[in-house]
Amino acid sequence: MRILIVGRSGQLAQELAARLPRDGHQVTALGQPELDLARPETIARAVEQVAPEAIVNAAAYTAVDRAEDERDAAFAVNETGSGLLAQEAAGRGVPLVHVSTDYVFDGTKDGPYAEDDVTGPQGVYGASKLAGEQAVLAAHPRSVVLRTAWVCGAHGNNFLKTMLRLGAEREKLSVVADQHGAPTFTADIAEAIARMLPGLAAAPAGDARFGVFHYSGLPFTTWHGFATEIFRQAAGRGAKVPGEVAAITTDQYPTKAKRPANSRLDCTRITAVHGIDPADWRVSLSTALDGLLSRG
Ligand SMILES: NC(=O)c1ccc[n+]([C@@H]2O[C@H](COP(=O)([O-])OP(=O)(O)OC[C@H]3O[C@@H](n4cnc5c(N)ncnc54)[C@H](OP(=O)(O)O)[C@@H]3O)[C@@H](O)[C@H]2O)c1
Structure with missing residues (x-):
């Protein structure tokens, strides 16, 4: 298939650009300035030029704290641009996979969130991503909204790389221990999307394979639990790690935008419908560390 990946430089976009050609797909990854979700004219032009048979939107305004001051910019990309991309996909009759986030929830539920649980974003980023989901689903019935978490x-930049950098510099780190979720590795998300795409290309509107799906790693942990496992595995590879990783509360690490206390996603639907199981993030971490630490 000819596949257009939107978001060339992002952490997931780069992983998709590496993974999808392995299934024989012809992949074009486009980002700013050629395909700028905040500039509608570039969306139509890029889709026309690539003439894709499937589109994966891995681009988003992802600066969670900055979004609190840049509401219009966040909505322009995450709602308006994503909706227009879905319109283009609908116009061409090709399926769209649109990546979304646990931040659409308020994080107050006790257990893992199912796809049809009530949403309630706590900040501008989450609100813009929720608006984007709604715009995409309204514009194109052959869309998948794939919500993930802790990517x-x-x-690119992420918690894993920040921990490795700070861990090499400092003797003590403090990490939040009262936010619950599961790390999700881009390699696993790319694999899940790769496995979905052939079925989506064949499925008609109304098919159960379209709609909202949750996909994140297992087992559930906290940021502190994740950091502890990163340093355990990194130390096993000879990396310098901090002597102490202190568990702190969210209150002790204030951020401009509120983070959900509960980011746990129930992934049973994607397993039932697409046959895709959540990956054990500890195994994916090990693979990622093999690459990251061997590069020095
Ligand atoms: N990171 C997480 O923890 C997390 C958690 C849950 C869900 N998600 C979702 O997962 C998806 C991928 O996230 P990620 O972590 O890979 O994000 P990322 O590394 O921050 O990358 C975002 C990408 O979007 C691009 N982008 C931003 N504004 C754009 C615009 N106006 N037009 C075109 N491209 C634009 C960026 O390009 P430039 O570099 O050129 O700006 C970049 O390539 C997003 O939908 C995000 O909401 C992420």
């Missing part, structure tokens, strides 16, 4: 991997 990290070998490319």
Whole structure:
């Protein structure tokens, strides 16, 4: 298939650009300035030029704290631009996978969030992503909205790379221990999307394979639990790690935008419908560390 990936430089976009050609797909990854979700004219032009048979939107305004001061910019990309991309996909009759986030929820639920749980974003970024989901689903019935959480991997900036950098510099780190979720590695998200795409290309509107799906890693942990496992595995590879990783509360690490206390996603639907199981993030972490630490 000819596949257009939107978001060339992002951590997931780069992983998709590496993974999808392995299935024989012809992949074009486009980002700013050629395909700028905040500039509608570039969207139509890029889609026309690539003439894709499927589109994956891995681009978003992702600066969670800055979004609190840049509401219009966040909505322009995450709502308006994403909706226009979905219109283009609908116009061409090709399926769209649109990546979204746990931040559409308020994080107050006790257990993992299911796809049809009530949404309630706590900040501008989450609100813009929720508006984007709604715009995409309204514009194109052959869309998948794939909500994920705590994304990290070998490319771009993420918690894993921040921990490795700070861990090499400091003797003590403090990490939030009262936010619950699961790391999701870009390699696993790219694999999930790769496995979905052939079925989506064949499926008609109304098919159960379209709609909202959750996909994140397992087992559930906290940021502190994730950091502890990063340093355990990194130390096993000879990396310098901090002597102490202190557990702190969200109140002790204030951020401009509120983070959900509960980011746990129930992933049973994607398993039932697409046959895709959540990956054990500890195994994916090990693979990522093999690459990151061997690069020095
Ligand atoms: N990171 C997480 O923890 C997390 C958690 C849950 C869900 N998600 C979702 O997962 C998806 C991928 O996230 P990520 O972590 O890979 O993000 P990322 O590394 O921050 O990359 C975002 C990408 O979007 C591009 N982008 C931003 N504004 C754009 C615009 N106006 N037009 C075109 N492209 C634009 C960026 O390009 P430039 O570099 O050129 O700006 C970049 O390539 C997003 O939908 C995000 O909301 C992420």
